Each structure stands twice: as C-alpha cells, then as structure tokens.
Amino acid sequence: MEWLAGRIMLLSGARRALVAFTAGLTAVFALPPFGIFAAPFLSFPVLVWLIDGASGNPDHGVVRRSFPAFFIGWCFGFGYFLGGLWWLGNALLVEADEFGWAVPLAVIGLPAFLAFFYAFTVAFARLLWSDGIGRIAALAFAFGLFEWLRSFVLTGFPWNAIGYAAMPAPVMMQSAAVIGLAGVNMLAVFVFAAPALIGTRKGLRTGFSMAVLLVAAHFGYGFHRLAQPLPPPADPAVTVRLVQPLIDQSKKFDDSERWTIFEDHLTLTQAPVESGGKRPDIVVWPETSIPFLLTENPDALLRISEVLQDGQILIAGAVRAEDAGAGQPPRYYNSIYVIDDRGQIVGASDKVHLVPFGEYLPLEGLLSAAGLNAIAAAMPGGFSAAATRSVLTLPGGKTLYPLICYEAIFPREIGNDALPTNALLNITNDAWFGNTPGPYQHFLQAQLRSVETGLPLIRAANTGVSAVVDARGEVVTGLPFGVKGYVDTILPGKSALPMSPQEQERNGMLLAGLLLALAIISRGSFIFREN
Incomplete structure (x- = not known):
C-alpha cells in the first residue's frame, strides 16, 4: 500500500x-x-x-x-x-x-x-x-x-x-x-x-x-x-392510495392526449381495493398530473366528483394560473390541489423552490430575448415561485407538508412548521429522465427527509419510485420504477425525534x-x- x-x-x-x-x-x-x-x-x-x-x-x-x-x-x-x-x-x-x-x-x-x-x-x-x-x-x-x-x-x-x-x-x-x-x-x-x-x-x-x-x-x-417500536398510525387511521400512471413525458405536450391522460389517472383512482382492504381516504397523483388548467375545465372537476366516493380526497399536481392585473400576463405556478368528493378545490400549495432553466429562466429578460425558454414550463415566461410554503390542511383536520419535485432534496426547505404536520408529501414527475439513475437518487434523498423530521413520507411519482415511507426511512409499500399501477396503505404515524432539526x-x-x-x-x- x-x-x-x-x-x-x-x-x-x-x-x-x-x-x-x-x-x-x-x-x-x-x-x-x-x-x-x-x-x-x-x-x-x-x-x-x-x-x-x-x-x-x-x-x-x-x-x-x-x-x-x-x-x-x-x-x-x-x-x-x-x-x-x-x-x-x-x-x-x-x-x-x-x-x-x-x-x-x-x-x-x-x-x-x-x-x-x-x-x-x-x-x-x-x-x-x-x-x-x-x-x-x-x-x-x-x-x-x-x-x-x-x-x-x-x-x-x-x-x-x-x-x-x-x-x-x-x-x-x-x-x-x-x-x-x-x-x-x-x-x-x-x-x-x-x-x-x-x-x-x-x-x-x-x-x-x-x-x-x-x-x-x-x-x-x-x-x-x-x-x-414503530409509532402507531394516526387516530383515526388514514388509508392512502398512490397512483403511478406511467405517462410518457412527450405525450403531455400533445393536446390530443390530455383527456386520455386525465382518464388514465381516474381509472387508477377508482380501481377496486384488494380483498378485505379498506377503500382509500386519500388518493395522491404525481406532479403536474392534471394536464390542463383545472380551473378552466369544469368538466374535469365534475369527472373527479363522479369518481371520488363520499368522503374521499384527491391530492393532485397541476399548473395553477393567477391573474396578475390589468395588462399583465397571468402568473403560473407548479401547484398541488386538494379536491373533495364534490369536485371542489379545498386547498392548494405552490412550489417555492423552482428549478433554474427547468421551470424558470434566470436573467429572463436577457435570455428570453435570445430565444431561450425554460425546459419544463408549458407557457411563456415559465413558472412563478410562491413566496411561502402553504401547509395542506385536509378535510377532517389532517395536515401535510408539501414538497414538489426536487424541493425534497433540500433539508433546509423543511421548516419548523413541518413538525406538527402528519406527514411529508412529495409529488414528482421523473419521467423527464427515463430509466436512469436520476429517479433512484431522487427517491433516496426524499427518503432521508423522513429520518431527519420524524415524519412519514407520501411520495407519488409519474414513472416511479412511488412509496409510503415511515418516520425512520423504511419503505412501507410502494411501486418500483417503470410500473403502472396503484398501491394502498395505512399512513404510518409520526416518530419522536432524538434531536430537533x-x-x-x-x-x-x-x-x-x-x-x-x-x-x-x-x-x-x-x-x-x-x-
């Protein structure tokens, strides 16, 4: 040596x-x-x-x-x-x-x-x-x-x-x-x-x-x-369904495919539970899973109300538009919606930490003049970042701390307001990266946030890896990369942290x-x- x-x-x-x-x-x-x-x-x-x-x-x-x-x-x-x-x-x-x-x-x-x-x-x-x-x-x-x-x-x-x-x-x-x-x-x-x-x-x-x-x-x-001993589930216990639709990213840019994509998500949402299983209380779709502006498509909200059973809640990633005032183009946000069984939007949270060059252009005035656009933005000018993160409060009182896509790789993104919540929620769309190391690396980093916070993690990804992770980082159940389907499980409980963040x-x-x-x-x- x-x-x-x-x-x-x-x-x-x-x-x-x-x-x-x-x-x-x-x-x-x-x-x-x-x-x-x-x-x-x-x-x-x-x-x-x-x-x-x-x-x-x-x-x-x-x-x-x-x-x-x-x-x-x-x-x-x-x-x-x-x-x-x-x-x-x-x-x-x-x-x-x-x-x-x-x-x-x-x-x-x-x-x-x-x-x-x-x-x-x-x-x-x-x-x-x-x-x-x-x-x-x-x-x-x-x-x-x-x-x-x-x-x-x-x-x-x-x-x-x-x-x-x-x-x-x-x-x-x-x-x-x-x-x-x-x-x-x-x-x-x-x-x-x-x-x-x-x-x-x-x-x-x-x-x-x-x-x-x-x-x-x-x-x-x-x-x-x-x-x-494992922390007990929340009382009353909550059953979560993760939907992994396996939508090819290129299809999301095809207008003729948008309603088909939407219906694919609904089909997985209303699929029957396993024998003896409890119907899901919460259904989670991945990031930008709703392929159009939901507030401009009342028919889509109606379809959601037809599919959800009494008391069920849908949590879904979508693009949200906001009026910026007279003479100004609307602002767009990468968001999470909470939708009840009547098709009403009862909660929302916008992404705070955007991906440079992916969701917005740094030095936008200069680079857009040169003909450049943000890669993942479906509209001119890209997305806007939320000023603060909004904790999602669900009907019934449960709370979730939302992390959209790569926000889950930042330990410092998770503030003290996360600790009183019932779980971390990470929705993502790693279809952009195909079957490469990227989605697996992303999942490991999201998994560690549970260990640091003592909170279980609900993670829905378009192509995988989707999983429910307990408060110590162990996978309770999930779907591997590249598999279309859904999985139901009871949301694990919170764990007492040996040390605060x-x-x-x-x-x-x-x-x-x-x-x-x-x-x-x-x-x-x-x-x-x-x-």
Whole structure:
C-alpha cells in the first residue's frame, strides 16, 4: 500500500488528472441504483494521496501554491458529477428539436461547474494539510463546508451530497437524525479517507481506531433506532392510495392526449381495493398530473366528483394560473390541489423552490430575448415561485407538508412548521429522465427527509419510485420504477425525534469545529517538526 501511495503522489500532468477524475467517477457507484458502499473507500484514499503530492512552489503566493490542489479537486469533482448527473441530458431530449442543442451544457457543463465546489474544497483542505490524521480531518471539514455552500449558493443544488454514499439503507440513515446531512457529509469523508493512512503509516492506529468507532456507532445507532417500536398510525387511521400512471413525458405536450391522460389517472383512482382492504381516504397523483388548467375545465372537476366516493380526497399536481392585473400576463405556478368528493378545490400549495432553466429562466429578460425558454414550463415566461410554503390542511383536520419535485432534496426547505404536520408529501414527475439513475437518487434523498423530521413520507411519482415511507426511512409499500399501477396503505404515524432539526444543525457545527481544531493542531505540529 505504501508503494501505491508513493506512485500516486508522484503522478503529474495528464496522468494525475486522469486518476483524480477516475477516483471521483468511482465514488458514484456508492449512489443509487448501485449502492456499492465500498466504492468511496477506494476513491477517497486516492484523493488524499493526490493531495499529498500537490505541493506548489513554496516561493509562490498562497493562490498559486494552491493551484495543484485546486486542479485535483476539480478533476475529482468533474468525475463525480459527470458520473452522477449525466442523465439530466434526457430531459432535453424530450423536445429534442428545441432543446437538443443544450445537451452538452447539461451533461458536461453543469458537472464542470459543480466541480468547482470540490476544487475549492481540496484547495482549502490543502491549506490545513499535514502528514497524519490531521489531513483527513481537514478534508472532512472542507467537504462539510463546501457541501453546505452547495446547498444554497445560486439557489442551491445539493444533489448527491457525499453523505448519501454512507446512507444507502435505513439502518445507515439514522445518524442524520442526530447530526443532520451536513454532519454525515463530514463523518463520511473522514471514514472514507481513513484507509489513506495505510499508505503513509503516520496516524494509522489513531485514525483507524476513530474510523472503526464511527462506523460502529453509525450502524449501532441505526440498529438501535430501528429496533424501537414503530409509532402507531394516526387516530383515526388514514388509508392512502398512490397512483403511478406511467405517462410518457412527450405525450403531455400533445393536446390530443390530455383527456386520455386525465382518464388514465381516474381509472387508477377508482380501481377496486384488494380483498378485505379498506377503500382509500386519500388518493395522491404525481406532479403536474392534471394536464390542463383545472380551473378552466369544469368538466374535469365534475369527472373527479363522479369518481371520488363520499368522503374521499384527491391530492393532485397541476399548473395553477393567477391573474396578475390589468395588462399583465397571468402568473403560473407548479401547484398541488386538494379536491373533495364534490369536485371542489379545498386547498392548494405552490412550489417555492423552482428549478433554474427547468421551470424558470434566470436573467429572463436577457435570455428570453435570445430565444431561450425554460425546459419544463408549458407557457411563456415559465413558472412563478410562491413566496411561502402553504401547509395542506385536509378535510377532517389532517395536515401535510408539501414538497414538489426536487424541493425534497433540500433539508433546509423543511421548516419548523413541518413538525406538527402528519406527514411529508412529495409529488414528482421523473419521467423527464427515463430509466436512469436520476429517479433512484431522487427517491433516496426524499427518503432521508423522513429520518431527519420524524415524519412519514407520501411520495407519488409519474414513472416511479412511488412509496409510503415511515418516520425512520423504511419503505412501507410502494411501486418500483417503470410500473403502472396503484398501491394502498395505512399512513404510518409520526416518530419522536432524538434531536430537533435545530439540534441536528448545532451538532453538525460542533462536529465541524472539532474537525477544524484537529486539522489546525496537526498542521501546527507538522510545521513545528519541519522547522
């Protein structure tokens, strides 16, 4: 191992860049749908050894000395994000005539941009670099810092944060209920990078002992929490039906198909329950499942009232239009409607966090003048964002916290007003991305929100994965990707959180402080020994 570490440290030029890129690409295999937990244990030691050999000219300033590490981090990040996000190009091929030209920007351009977060991560870590366990702590702290920045800079895109590689199953998710995703990001990097100590031997015993203890605590706490009695369902129990219609995305743009799509949803809604089962109290359709403006189609509301039985409620994704005033075009929202058995809209919530270039155009005046449109917007100008998130209150008093599509990947999107609700509600339309890793990655991230909040999750996706997840992240029932159908289940109960979201965040900050302190002390000791 020492021989291998030495060879990697001494790499230069294109070979160094290729090894960094390959290491980042390898780490992707820890994510869905692969879930190879060992992959980052190969990637991160290689990254550490590359950083070991990335010392700039000591006669140069800090910026120029940091460039070799910056470049390694960028190559690693480019491999990671290219391997993890290439499927975004599928969305542009749905309307290839209009958006096909932008495929290279999505497949290569976005990963190249996101790679700069990891470039700064590695450059920052190199400033605190030492020759033992301190450098592992420095890398873990730096990843925690820049993954946190990635969650909100330029509206944020924390997709595939490193911590998800350490949480492929519910037993490995429970740590997030104590230290949050940010904390898991840091501890994951520390553990993944620990085998690098074998290559240099310095700090090996201490570093390995810490890594083994962290892994044991990670699994041990997971087994402990999952062994606790399940929270009882809400009283009275509520039966939920998830509808997964498997509508091809291109058909949604065909006016002649709209009513057929609508009727497909209704057919699944009124399908009989299994023998001995209870009829659903709530039926959930995916994002934008109603393929026209519902308020302009009274016949559609009438059809819904004909299909719903007494007391049943339909929750469905739809586009909502709002009058913007005299002389102004209407505003459109990506919304959720709550519709009762009389065909009345009794509740609604609009999407707050829109997808840049997907649902709206940044710098709209400039880019629209150049002939560009938002990819997923079915009307000129794209969608408008709601100022605040509206909790859905259902007839009967149950409340749901709505997350539309990729809002579920943002832990910080879920405010304190979520905790009193009965469940999280995530509706999405991942048909844009086809049968690629995207829908599976999306589901894992939504699943973790249940663990962090102690709330069950109701998730309806057009093409999958649709599921009801309990308050500890375990799937109660669901439909796999690519299956048309429906599934009924009783909504699980809420779980008491070991730590509130605020305490999770504070614990994450405390962990960051400890890692930073270890890195600084090790760096100081390293400089002292050199002098």
